[in-house]
Amino acid sequence: MNPELVIVGVLTSGIRLATPYLYAAIGETFGQRSGVLNLGVDGQMLLGAFAAFYVAFTTGNLWLGLLAAIIVGALMGLAMAFVTVNLQAVQGISGIGFYLFGLGMSELLFKMMLGTVETVKGFPIVSIPFLGDIPFVGKIFFQQNIMVYGAFLLVPLAWFILNKTTLGLKIRAVGENPEAADSLGVSVARIRYFTIILGGILSGLAGASMSIALLNVFQQNMTSGLGFIAVALVYFGAWRAWGVLAGALLFSFVNSIQLWMQVLNVPIPSEIAVMLPYILTIIVLVLTVSRVRPPSALTKPFDRGD
């Protein structure tokens, strides 16, 4: 194959594949900045992916599918928020509970409501006028589908919200010193409800991006742990939106290279190739951990002590 084509292919799918990582990890960033560790991301993604796919498949309307993913993600977030904020559950454990629930539930619904693997026609590629026509760059960055654009726009948006708005200030304060925020009349519970539900919605969208924009199918456990990598990316990105972007791109490019190696029949066992992103997770985390301090109140339930 023409090496130029290969390079453009690798880069194009690298950008594409960053999409679910970005939605999920940006959502997780909001949660963690407010002091909540959500390990249920993968479960939320699976349910979001199923909801989006099922609704899109049955109604033929992708936007309704997206709406379904948002609603399901929000409901999962709401449940998570109740358990985390009101019941003050140990977050590391309750998150795994939510993951298992999402995994099992999406599988059950899939068997009951679909039974077999179906496909939908996902969001089409939208070429951005002018930019899409630039050689190389246009193909890589500006001939993608709408959910890919959405994921990349989310990064500056998240940065802006966290650093430039009063809401972002409250989120950061609640994650560092909830007592101080509380003493100034900031409702720790309300902020955490907000970030957890937002995280749920974005996880739902991450799932939808896989099932109706990138792969356009739904399969049992189709995320295969991607949500956990998203959690790791938040650490990798040092709780900053741009850092998360860098991490997401790193992983999606490794993934893309791995896929292209299989396409081109590079003689490596496919199991090894598939393992690459996960090995990379571990190496990168080991190398980057302790570079930046996590939010001080991360995983700590807040209780005024009265």
Add this chain to the structure above:
Amino acid sequence: MTEENKLPSGHTRIDSLEMRGITKRFPGVLASDNVNFDVKAGEVHALLGENGAGKSTLMKVLYGLYEPSEGEIFLNGKKITIDSPTDAISHGIGMIHQHFMLVETLTVAENVALGLPSSKGFLTDLDKVSERILELADIYGLKIDPDAYIWQLSVGQQQRVEIIKALYRGAALLILDEPTAVLTPQEVDEFFVIMRQMVADGHGLIFISHKLHEIMNICDRVTILRDGAKVGTRNIADITKSELANWMVGREVSMTRELEKIERGPSRLTLENLSCDNERELPAVKDFSLKVHSGEILGLAGISGNGQRELAEAITGLREIKGGKVLLEDEDITHVRPGEVTERMLSYIPEERMRDGMIKDFTIAENMVLREHHVPPFAEKGFLMLKKIANHSDDLIKKFRVKTPSRETKAGTLSGGNIQKVVLAREISRNPRVLIAAQPTRGLDVGATEYVHEQLLKQRGEGTAIMMISEDLDEVMALSDRIAVICEGELMGIVERADATPQKLGLMMAGENV
């Protein structure tokens, strides 16, 4: 509503505020016991009582942080309910907490702006906030950089941020929970100027302090609490300082003491041209040399934020040393890790005990053995000797009169002064070779201060070399054999006890070579 009801900040004055029959129970503790308390516009009402008497609890009820088990609150004669700090703030009540309520990773301006509506809607308006901070800082003489991060500030500077935060919110009634505990005498004077100005403007102030001269100086009335219950309220004009002390403690308290003469032993702690940086990687301690001898208390006086904390951390191995040497007797411990420094019997009472000296979620017993939990007698062959730990902590709880339901209580729920006592007890009781004590009596009541002073002198008698870092000149002059003064990280000089006067030390602290 007439103009007279307004404060200069534009907020409505609180003519009177009354708490009636306030009771607050915690598991195993009756923290407030049917207390009546009131404040009027234009007065300073002091709240006085021993550590754990229930002062902070009563005030947290007023600020909406604790829900009272019983009792009512009246504002200008009308019954109100305060369920949260938001309610309190909207009624014009502000509070400066005993333990700072600041977000360390945010800037001064961000901390001030937190929770307030912004003039730019959902966007932060930090430049406007900074402007107003500088305005307020100017009016009240509080030097502060709105763009500095809290973690970069000294305790004294952080206190200023807390004051600005309250002033910024334009509170009509301000609760001040031990605001002066962390200030130097000069800063206290400046703070009193602010307080007087606020009172003259029509604010009502509630002032908590363990320093009786401050109460005599600034307050109009004083209410004494003991074991959660109110003992009484008096006009300051009708009572003397020693009457106040005896009334509060319930016995005679001695306020001055003589230093027993001891032969100064060999040098235990030697600093040779020590230099280190602060968090901003600027030089914090510069070319610092001195010796602390066995059987001596060396007072280190200085205005907060002049390198004291960095110096102590460099000695104890907590901070990287950029130049020079630290000797413990003749062992070089310049680059030894903190754990090993501890094992060589150097004790450290850090200034920020809540952050650096204890673990809030651990029990008192666990906190009492933090330093030595891994060595006999508290651990053998890797097992904790729970019985010994229990006995040891019961012993210290009794000796240091830590007010707590039990040794299994979480240290974080103790009253401010009692948290201090836990750290002091742990560090002093191990009979160290060298003891570095930063602000050892900050936040302690009169009786406890007396006890800690006795303990420091007892250690001195047993040959410990003590370096006492304190901003309280009275304390430094009362206990030290020699007094070293630090200013901007440099040693300004060392004065013998007999030659020390407040004027002289004050000048040196301000950076003048005398």
